[in-house]
Structures are given as C-alpha cells and as structure tokens.
Amino acid sequence: MKALLLLPFLFFLCCKVSAQQHPQLTQYMQNNYLANPAVAGVEDYGDVRAGFRSQWVGLERAPTTFYMSIHAALNKNDRNVTPLRLQHRRVHSNSTVNRNNRFYRKPHHGAGAIAQVDMAGMIRASTLNLSYAYHLPLTQRATLSGGVSAGFTQLAVNHSFFLQTPNDPLLFGDTGNLLRTNLGLGLWLYGQDYYIGISGTQLLGGGIKKPDAAQQGPRALLQPHYYFTGGYRLQVSPGLTLTPSVMAKAAANGQTAVDLNLKALYAQRFWAGISYRHKDAMAGMVGVYLNHLLDVSYSYDFAISEMSSINSSSHEVVVGLKFNNPSKIVCPKYMW
Numbered sequence: 001m002k003a004l005l006l007l008p009f010l011f012f013l014c015c016k017v018s019a020q021q022h023p024q025l026t027q028y029m030q031n032n033y034l035a036n037p038a039v040a041g042v043e044d045y046g047d048v049r050a051g052f053r054s055q056w057v058g059l060e061r062a063p064t065t066f067y068m069s070i071h072a073a074l075n076k077n078d079r080n081v082t083p084l085r086l087q088h089r090r091v092h093s094n095s096t097v098n099r100n101n102r103f104y105r106k107p108h109h110g111a112g113a114i115a116q117v118d119m120a121g122m123i124r125a126s127t128l129n130l131s132y133a134y135h136l137p138l139t140q141r142a143t144l145s146g147g148v149s150a151g152f153t154q155l156a157v158n159h160s161f162f163l164q165t166p167n168d169p170l171l172f173g174d175t176g177n178l179l180r181t182n183l184g185l186g187l188w189l190y191g192q193d194y195y196i197g198i199s200g201t202q203l204l205g206g207g208i209k210k211p212d213a214a215q216q217g218p219r220a221l222l223q224p225h226y227y228f229t230g231g232y233r234l235q236v237s238p239g240l241t242l243t244p245s246v247m248a249k250a251a252a253n254g255q256t257a258v259d260l261n262l263k264a265l266y267a268q269r270f271w272a273g274i275s276y277r278h279k280d281a282m283a284g285m286v287g288v289y290l291n292h293l294l295d296v297s298y299s300y301d302f303a304i305s306e307m308s309s310i311n312s313s314s315h316e317v318v319v320g321l322k323f324n325n326p327s328k329i330v331c332p333k334y335m336w
Helices: 084-092 306-310
Strands: 046-054 064-073 108-120 123-137 143-157 178-190 194-201 225-232 234-237 240-251 256-266 270-277 281-289 294-303 313-323
Touching: 108 143, 123 178, 270 294, 281 313
Parallel strands: none
Antiparallel strands: 046 064, 046 313, 064 108, 108 123, 123 143, 143 178, 178 194, 194 225, 225 240, 234 240, 240 256, 256 270, 270 281, 281 294, 294 313
C-alpha cells in the first residue's frame, strides 16, 4: 500500500491510473492523526510529530516521505470538572448511590495541521491539511469524536529526470505544477484501554487537469482512501502492557491491505513492537519516551513480497514533542 505517485505519469498512455497515492508508514499507531482527523486534540497536551521514511533503500530514486503534524485540545483545562451541583451533593450527602458517576466530563474541541512531502522518482507530492475535531464523552470510559480535514496536494514533476518519452505532453510543455483540494472525514471511539476509528481521505476525488481544461490529454486522479483501525491495551503486569492493533486500508480502485501489529510497553517508558503487512512486509519497531517533552522511535521493514529478491528494506524515524503539558505526562493516555 505504498503511494506510488510515479505511476500516473509513467503510464502516460492512460487517461487515468489505479494506484494508491498515500505514502506507506509503519509507525502510524504512534500517530493515528495522520489517517483520521478525529484524533486531533485527543490528549491533554499539544502533540508535535516529525517523521522521515526511506523506502526500498538501494533502489535509485526510491520513495521517501517526510511529514510534520501538530494537534491539540482547544479547551483541555475544562475537560474534567465536577459541576457545582455535584460538588454540593458530595459535601451535603452521605449517600453512596451513583458515586462512580459523580464526575462529569465535558466535551472539548481539537485542531491540528499536517504538512507532508512524498517523493517517488520524478514526482514530488506536497500536501497541507488543516483539521478540526469535536470530542463528546458518552460514558466514563467512552468518548466519541468526529473530525474533518481540508487542504490541498500539489504534484510537481522533476524535468531533469531521464525519460524515454521526451514528447509526453503531461511531463513537458506548460503543465507545470498540478494542484488538487483534499477533504477528509473521520470518527474515533476511544477510552484509556481501546480505540476504534474509521476515516476517509481525498474524498473529493476527481482529476487534476492541465491548466487548459479544454485541451484533451492524460490526467492524474486522486483516489479516495478509506481506513479502519482498532486497538486494545492489555495490562500484563504492573509494569508491562501489550497492545494488539489492526488497520485495514482500501482505495476506491479496489486495492486493499491489512496490517497486524503488536506493541509492548514497559515501565511507561520503553516500547517495542512488530508489524505484519499482508503479502508485503514485516517490521520491527523500538521507541523510548525520554521525558515529558520528548520521545523517539525507529522502525525497520523488510520485504516479503517480490521486492525481497533485491534485498530492499525501509527505515522510518519519528520524533515527538509534547507542549503545554503542565501535568508532565510522559506516556500518552490515548494515542498509543
């Protein structure tokens, strides 16, 4: 499920191309906000993440991806309060009825942004999306959030790349940069021990046409993509938790893929995990929460598909930064 943005231009004889256009990331479980705008503001602090992925190392002009994301709750200081009527009841009543429900969790808002650059061969795709989410507590252990994102993707062609078809009208001439707007929607149901999410990106679909819309010729399409993900955190011992998770991905052209993951966290500081991408790759991951401000992680993918014949591998590094974190939370409560 790699974003082969090179394909729409290599197959220059086609009017459209069926290929997934989102970059493949292994450590998405560290930042589910990348695929679902409803995650924005899920934590009690602001979250900044920067990631770099080098895919199929050893291949000339192999795909590379860089992203930076930021999101935060807008009214986090008011999220968990005791209403005055319940404070009064607690002080003046000895009743123990509904004791577990006396704390009322207020809805809150979240906002964020993602900037991403994905390069594959002669194609560079630059994306910027802004998002908003609304988090509504359903029970003491369940919160449902809905989110929307909007932005644009710009595709640029590197004309210095060697081509066998120098007269391709899409690659040369007056095409320049190609621009398309993006729209994403998502839902996220979560608690401290689980999460379930569903989302769609590039929902506007359609094509990116040349400046002269009246001129006929090839065009590159943005395919809608859909994601379903879920995970559950198991307390194995006082210092050890295990989190199995799954992500199912589908593109509008019929392509599908499933990732299975298992992550172990020790002492709320150190974690390691493995991931299996169906008929594509296996991955190992390690990470550490250095303090309440900084965390780093690394993953290594090795192919189990036909790419294994050329010993290709992929590397991914993610650096996280927490801001506006007065409680000095080290390990995230919900984003894991």
